[in-house]
Each structure stands twice: as structure tokens, then as C-alpha cells.
Amino acid sequence: MTTAKHFLDLDVVDPAELRKILDAALARKQKRSGLPKGALDADSPLKDQVLAMLFEKPSTRTRVSFDVGMRQLGGGTIVLNSGDMQLGRGETIADTARVLSRYVDIVMLRANSHEALSALADASDIPIINGLTDKSHPCQIMADIMTFEEHKGSIKDRAVAWLGDGNNVATSWIHAAVQFDFELRLACPFKLRPSASLVSWAQDKGARVTVTEDARLAADGVDCIVTDTWVSMGDTNEIERRRLLSPYQVNAALMSAASADAVFMHCLPAHRGEEVTDDVLDGPNSVVLDEAENRLHAQKAILLWCLGH
Ligand code: CP
Ligand code: NVA
Numbered sequence: 001m002t003t004a005k006h007f008l009d010l011d012v013v014d015p016a017e018l019r020k021i022l023d024a025a026l027a028r029k030q031k032r033s034g035l036p037k038g039a040l041d042a043d044s045p046l047k048d049q050v051l052a053m054l055f056e057k058p059s060t061r062t063r064v065s066f067d068v069g070m071r072q073l074g075g076g077t078i079v080l081n082s083g084d085m086q087l088g089r090g091e092t093i094a095d096t097a098r099v100l101s102r103y104v105d106i107v108m109l110r111a112n113s114h115e116a117l118s119a120l121a122d123a124s125d126i127p128i129i130n131g132l133t134d135k136s137h138p139c140q141i142m143a144d145i146m147t148f149e150e151h152k153g154s155i156k157d158r159a160v161a162w163l164g165d166g167n168n169v170a171t172s173w174i175h176a177a178v179q180f181d182f183e184l185r186l187a188c189p190f191k192l193r194p195s196a197s198l199v200s201w202a203q204d205k206g207a208r209v210t211v212t213e214d215a216r217l218a219a220d221g222v223d224c225i226v227t228d229t230w231v232s233m234g235d236t237n238e239i240e241r242r243r244l245l246s247p248y249q250v251n252a253a254l255m256s257a258a259s260a261d262a263v264f265m266h267c268l269p270a271h272r273g274e275e276v277t278d279d280v281l282d283g284p285n286s287v288v289l290d291e292a293e294n295r296l297h298a299q300k301a302i303l304l305w306c307l308g309h
Helices: 015-031 061-072 093-103 114-121 136-154 168-180 194-203 215-219 238-248 288-306
Strands: 050-055 078-083 106-110 126-130 158-161 183-187 209-212 224-227 261-268
Touching: 015 093, 015 136, 015 168, 015 288, 050 093, 061 078, 061 168, 093 114, 093 168, 106 114, 106 168, 114 126, 126 136, 136 168, 136 224, 136 288, 158 168, 158 215, 168 183, 168 194, 168 209, 183 215, 194 209, 215 288, 261 288
Parallel strands: 050 078, 050 106, 106 126, 158 183, 158 224, 183 209, 224 261
Antiparallel strands: none
């Protein structure tokens, strides 16, 4: 076990630290407003540092936002696909961590299994960032909280409804409800609800996290409706998932149950006509592109936090 400052999950970082990260993200975003995307932040705080991004699964937003973000901070990046590495031929994740620790300053991993992320972090001398696993997606939800607050003010004591699969993104929303102190109502089919132990953990911490099978009940009067794909990377039972999840589609009727100025969020990629209809995704309440942009700003602040800035 090393003392490197990893960013592995929202439940294991102190809430005051999470707030500091979001404040730093917003300040840095505002400071470079209007600059071309390739322009360096004036202070170039990560000059001479290198980020390796290691992917076991596809990515558009995570890949590009980390890459551009690290460059804006003055650092360099390397993209590694696990299939092109000795990792893909059986080298252990721990040995990979020890070797990468000698070449680069920080690693972001998108992993099939959360165990691989833990193994990488345990063996690494340098900070590791969770860029999505089967269990969670903490960087996404940092960007989501930032986006909510830009549009609606502080998320504390506000109400968010999660519609659909109790998946990795939902898990990070549950962690966030505890850490940022807002109400989270999850509407999920019984077979795809988040684990009972996770929900009890949140409730034991005093969080207002509830699970129902009734989509309309969850959406009633909320400040934000959020959903995600019905078939995540690595899921196999596509047909059954579509059948179970079809009552949870976010459409105009469902949005009308929320407060009139509720925001609609989705981490993307969206499957138009499945979990969300075009009119909602492209409609006036949708903030999905701000969410995507804020991946960049939130992750720059996460990189800086991990590297002691
Ligand atoms: N939201 C998100 O993580 O997108 P990518 O899979 O494209 O990185
Ligand atoms: N739940 C989705 C999120 C993609 C960003 C997945 O894991 O595929």
C-alpha cells in the first residue's frame, strides 16, 4: 500500500475536499473563459508532468477531456489501450502499476472490474484516478454536481431523481448524495435496483436516498432528472434489460412530473428513443453538453488535487 493520493470513489474522499475540488474547477474554468481549447492555463501547474490513460473499454468524453485537460495544465499525456499492452497478454495489473510508476506521474484507468482499479492503486507509487469501472464513475458525478450548481445553485437539500438502471453511474450518485447532502430518489426495476447494502450504507449516514419502482413518484417535483443507458459496457442481457427498463424512459410526460425548471442530465453516450427521447435530450431543460464540457474542468481539478496542488 502506498501513500499516493488516489481518486477512486466519492465515498472515500472527505466532503470538504470534494467541495474544494469543485471550487477549483469552477475558478479555473472561469479564468480561461474565451481562450482557445489548446491554450495553456496561465500558471501551467502541471508543467513537466505526464498522465497515462489506460483503457480496458471504449471512451469518447473521458479520453478527450482528460487529454485536453492535462495539456491545458501544461502536462503531457499518453493513451494506452490494454489490448495493446502486455497487460492484455497476462502481465499482472500490480506489475503494470509498478512499471508505470517509474515512467509517469499519474494514471487514469477505465477498467472492466473495480478489483483491477483497486489492485492498480494498491501497487502504485503514483496517484490513480477512476475513469469508470463496473462499480462506479466518480469523475462523471463531480462534473454533474458542478453542472447542476451552475444552473440551479447549491445542490444541498435539493432533490434529484435517477431513472432506470441501478448501475455504476447510479452508485456514484448515491455516494454524492451522502457527501453533498441532497435527496436522491432512484426509480429502478426490482431486478436492477442498486445493492441493498449500498442503499443502507447511505441511509445509515443520514442521507435521503430512497429506491422505488415507480418512475413518476420519484420524479415528482424534483430539481433534476438523470438517467443513463439501459445496457452498460460489459452488460450481456440486453433484451431483458430493455424489457425491464422501458417503463423508466425519460420522455416529456415524465419530465412534466418534475419541477418546471428541472434540469435533465445524462452522462452520455445516449441511446435516443430508449432511456431518453429526442425532445428531452435536445430540449430546453437538457444540460447534457454542459455536463460533457464540465468533465474537462472537474478532472483538471481532480488531477491537481491528486498531485498535491
Ligand atoms: N460519460 C462518459 O464517461 O463518456 P465516455 O464513455 O465517452 O468516456
Ligand atoms: N453506465 C455506462 C456509462 C458510460 C459512460 C457504462 O458503464 O457503459
